[in-house]
Amino acid sequence: MARVLLLMTRPLAGAGGRGLVLRTIVDSLAAAGHDVVCAVVGGPDPAVPVDRSVATHRLPDVRWWEVAGPGARRRGLRSWNERLYWSPRVARVVRELVTAEGIDAVVADGVRLAPHAQDSGRPWFVDLDDLLSDRYELWRSRALDLHQLLGHRRPAWAPAAGVLRRVPVARVLATEARRLRVREDDLARTADGTSLVSPTEAARLAARCGAPVRALPMAVTAAVRRDWTAGAGLDRRLAFPGALTAYANEEAVRWWIEELEPALRAHGLHGWQLHVFGAVPDAVKARVQAPSVVLRGSFDRERLHDELVQHSFLLAPQREALGLTVKVVEAAVLGLVPLTTPQGASGLDVEHGRQVLLFSDGHELARVLATLEGWAADGGARTAELADRAHAWARDGFAPEVLTRRWAAVVDDLVPEGRTARTARTARTAPAGPAGNHGEGSRR
Numbered sequence: 001m002a003r004v005l006l007l008m009t010r011p012l013a014g015a016g017g018r019g020l021v022l023r024t025i026v027d028s029l030a031a032a033g034h035d036v037v038c039a040v041v042g043g044p045d046p047a048v049p050v051d052r053s054v055a056t057h058r059l060p061d062v063r064w065w066e067v068a069g070p071g072a073r074r075r076g077l078r079s080w081n082e083r084l085y086w087s088p089r090v091a092r093v094v095r096e097l098v099t100a101e102g103i104d105a106v107v108a109d110g111v112r113l114a115p116h117a118q119d120s121g122r123p124w125f126v127d128l129d130d131l132l133s134d135r136y137e138l139w140r141s142r143a144l145d146l147h148q149l150l151g152h153r154r155p156a157w158a159p160a161a162g163v164l165r166r167v168p169v170a171r172v173l174a175t176e177a178r179r180l181r182v183r184e185d186d187l188a189r190t191a192d193g194t195s196l197v198s199p200t201e202a203a204r205l206a207a208r209c210g211a212p213v214r215a216l217p218m219a220v221t222a223a224v225r226r227d228w229t230a231g232a233g234l235d236r237r238l239a240f241p242g243a244l245t246a247y248a249n250e251e252a253v254r255w256w257i258e259e260l261e262p263a264l265r266a267h268g269l270h271g272w273q274l275h276v277f278g279a280v281p282d283a284v285k286a287r288v289q290a291p292s293v294v295l296r297g298s299f300d301r302e303r304l305h306d307e308l309v310q311h312s313f314l315l316a317p318q319r320e321a322l323g324l325t326v327k328v329v330e331a332a333v334l335g336l337v338p339l340t341t342p343q344g345a346s347g348l349d350v351e352h353g354r355q356v357l358l359f360s361d362g363h364e365l366a367r368v369l370a371t372l373e374g375w376a377a378d379g380g381a382r383t384a385e386l387a388d389r390a391h392a393w394a395r396d397g398f399a400p401e402v403l404t405r406r407w408a409a410v411v412d413d414l415v416p417e418g419r420t421a422r423t424a425r426t427a428r429t430a431p432a433g434p435a436g437n438h439g440e441g442s443r444r
Contacts, residue, residue, distance in 0.1 A: 001033050001034055001035060002034045002035070002104040002105060002411050002414070002415040003034070003035045003037065003101065003102055003103050003104045003105075004029055004034050004035070004036050004037070004103070004104065004105050004106070004107060004411065005037050005038075005039060005097070005098060005101065005103040005105070005106045005107070005120070005122075006022070006025060006026065006029075006036060006037070006038045006039070006106075006107045006109065007039050007041065007094070007106060007107070007108050007109055007113040007116055007117060008022060008038055008039065008040050008041070008109045008113070009040070009041060009042070009085065009109055009110065009112055009113060010040060010042075011038075011040050011056065012026065012038070012054065012056075018109075018129060020218035020219075020220070020326065021127070021129060021197060021216075021217070021218045022109060023218075024216075024217075024218045024219040024400075024403050024407075025107060025127065025216075025407065026038065026054055027219070027400065027404075028219070028400070028403045028404045028406070028407035028408070029407055029408075029411065031400070031401075031404040032404050032405075032407060032408035032411065033408075034408075034411055036054065036055070037055045037056075037057070037101050037103065038054050038055065038056040038057070039056070039057040039058075039059050039094070039097060040056065040057070040058050040059060041059045041060075041061070041062070041085050041090060041094075041113060041116070042059070042060075042061035042062060042085065057097060059090060059093055059094065059097070060089065060090055060093060061090075062084060062085055062086065062087045062090055063087070066087035066089070067083050067084055067087075069087075071086075071087055071088045072086055072087070075088075075091075075115065077115060078179045078183075079111065079176065079179045079180050079183050080172075080176055081110075081111055081112045081132065081176070081180065082111060082112055082114065082115055082183070084112065085112045085113055085116075086115050086116065090116070091115070091116060091119055094116045094119070094120060095119065095120060095121065098120045098121065098122055103120070103122055104122060104123070104414075104415045105122055105123045105124065105125065105192075105411060105414040105415050106120045106122050106123070106124045106125070107124075107125045107126075107127060108124065108125070108126045108127070109127060109129075110126070110127065110128055110129050110132075111126070111128060111132060111180065111183055111184065111187065114126045114183075114187050114191070117191075118190070118191070123192045123414040123415060124191055124192055124414075125191060125192055125193040125194070125195070125410060125414060126187050126191045126193070126194050126195070127194075127195045127196075127216060128184065128187070128194060128195065128196050128205075129196065129197055130196065130197065130198070130201065130324075131184060131196065131201050131204070131205065132177075132180050132184075133177045133178075133180040133181035133184055134177075134201075136173040136174075136176050136177035136180065137173075137174075137177045138320050139173055140169075140170045140173045140174060140177075184205060184209075185205070185208055185209040186209075188205055188206070188209040188211045188213055189209050189210070189211045192413070192414055193214065193410055193413060193414060194211070194212075194213050194214065195213065195214040195215065195216040195410075196213060196214075196215060196216075197215070197216065197217045197218065197324045197347070198215065198217070198324040198346075198347030198348075199215035199217075199347070199348075199349060200346060200347050200348075200349075201347060202214060202215040203215075214406070214410070216403065216406055216407065216410075217324055217329075217397070217398060217403070218324075218326065218329075218398070218403075219398055219399065219400040219402075219403045220326070220329045220330055220333050220394065220398040221333065221399070221400060222305045222330070222333050222334050223302065223305065224305050224306060224309050224334065225309065225333075225334060225335040225391070226309040226311075226312070226334060226335035226336055226387070227309075227335075228335070228380065228383070228384035228387060230379055230380060230381065230384075231379050231380065232380060233376070234312075234372070234373060234376035234380075235311060235312040235313070236271045236272045236273060237273050237275050237294075237311050237312075237313075238272060238273065238274050238275065238311070238313050238314070238315040238339070239275050239277065239307075239308050239311040239313065239314045239315070239331075239336065240252070240253065240256075240274050240275065240276050240277065240314070240315055240316070240327075241277040241278060241304060241308065241314070241327060241330070242276070242277070242278045242327065243278035243279040243280075243298070244276070244278060244279065244280045244281065244284045244288065245278075245279055245281055245284075248318065248320065249278065250284055250287070250288065251319065252316070252317045252318060252319070253274065253276060253288045253293065254287060254288065255317050255319065256274050256292070256293070256315075256317060257288065257290045257292070257293060259361070259362045260317060260361075260362045260365050261274070261290070261292045261362075262362065263361070263362025263363055263365065263366050264362065264365065264366050264369060266362075266366075267363070267366035267367075267370065269366055269369055269370060269373070272292065272369060273292050273293070273294055274292060274293050274294070274315060275294045275296050275311070276288070276293060276294065276295050276296060277296045277297070277298070277299060277304055277307060277308070278297075278298055279297075279298045280295050280297075305334060308330075308331075308334050308336065309334050309335065309336070311336060312336060312337060312383070313336060313337045313338075313339055313372070314327060314328075314330075314331035314334075314336045314337070314338050314339065315339045315340070316328050316331075316338065316339070316340040316341070316344045317340070317341060317344070318340060318341050318343050318344035319341065319343060320343055324347035324348065325340060325344045325345070325347065325348070327340075327344075328340050328344060328345065328348060328350075328356060329348070329394050329398050331390070332355065332387075332390035332391055332393060332394035333391065333394045333395070333398065335387050335388075335391050336387065336390075337356075337357065337372075337383060337386055337387050337390065338355070338356045338357070338390060339356070339357045339358075339359065339365070339368060340356055340357075340358065340359075341358065341359060341360060342358055342360060345358060349393075349397070350390075350393065353386070354386075354389055354393075355386070355389050355390040355393045356390065357371075357372075357386070
């Protein structure tokens with residue numbers, strides 16, 4: 001058994017979509033027989049409660065004067081993503097925690113925490129999630145301001161927020177994308193292991209840097225599955241799970257309103273609706289009001305699954321190829337037929353007509369839905385067969401036991417048999433916690 005430290009940018013309970021991946025790491029390592037300790041560097045303010053089922057430390061936050069100071073430059077960090085999470089003070093506390101907890105290997109949550117893992121003195125692994133360099137290149141054309149882009153890392157001081165809103169974001173993103181591309185390649189070459197959630201992005205990074213990169217997505221599970229009944233009537237409700245607090249989700253719904261649904265009507269297809277499951281901020285509601293859109297509200301995960309399996313189809317109208325589209329995987333696990341764009345399927349090993357139905361614009365979506373209407377008129381057997389193939393594909397690639405095996409292989413590479421004896425002795429002689437008693441402490 002190895003003792004693994006997972007460094008995170010925010011607690012499991014407050015990590016949003018990224019939380020599925022972090023939860024998968026924790027659960028997979030534990031299922032493989034390893035002991036997991038989590039540590040959060042900074043985090044949202046006010047703080048999100050930690051998940052008390054996992055030993056979790058809250059580490060000190062990086063102050064803005066440290067971000068702007070010379071320490072990160074001396075460390076060789078040029079990316080702002082890393083500088084927002086690194087300071088000599090926090091790095092020291094991480095090293096103290098590694099010794100105090102008898103850690104055998106360190107896993108970093110993304111490029112932002114890679115320097116802490118690299119400096120830990122232990123074998124280290126970086127789960128990059130997505131290629132941020134690619135994402136920032138795509139975001140250059142968006143009407144974003146830097147205050148928006150920083151998320152929970154944005155300063156609370158109003159004058160600072162005003163300054164950040166005037167920064168030319170496109171120029172910042174171009175510089176950051178260029179620096180991150182260099183850093184991603186460097187991490188893949190120098191870390192003891194690297195991963196991305198998308199197999200296609202993992203293959204692209206591996207080809208780019210000439211080093212192996214693993215594909216380690218999130219585990220997707222559900223306690224329910226849609227029951228397909230031969231000859232049942234066609235359900236023209238398209239499910240769309242996703243909070244409209246995220247720009248990409250709002251953009252998808254607006255695409256439905258402005259182009260996709262009008263194209264359906266132009267092709268003689270009537271009665272199709274988009275049912276949106278997720279939070280809708282008041283500022284967004286006016287932009288997504290339409291007769292063909294039904295705002296269903298937010299649900300916890302179990303209740304959401306119960307709602308989704310009352311539908312036949314899930315629509316993921318994604319216009320950008322970013323990472324791995326969880327909506328598509330979740331639809332397949334639940335037994336729905338996933339409909340998405342080539343961009344939405346870009347991170348997945350799927351084929352049109354086999355596990356998903358693909359469309360690029362409103363006219364192609366009309367052809368897809370006309371096909372489904374034809375299959376329903378023939379009894380719906382072909383629709384059910386596609387849903388079964390999608391379910392089998394998701395089970396083979398995203399089941400918890402599959403990810404447990406993959407993460408077990410990661411630790412086997414990081415900590416060969418017998419290597420844990422040294423840190424076991426360290427753990428017995430180490431102090432009870434890191435200097436300064438930062439954080440929640442360890443709960444085992």
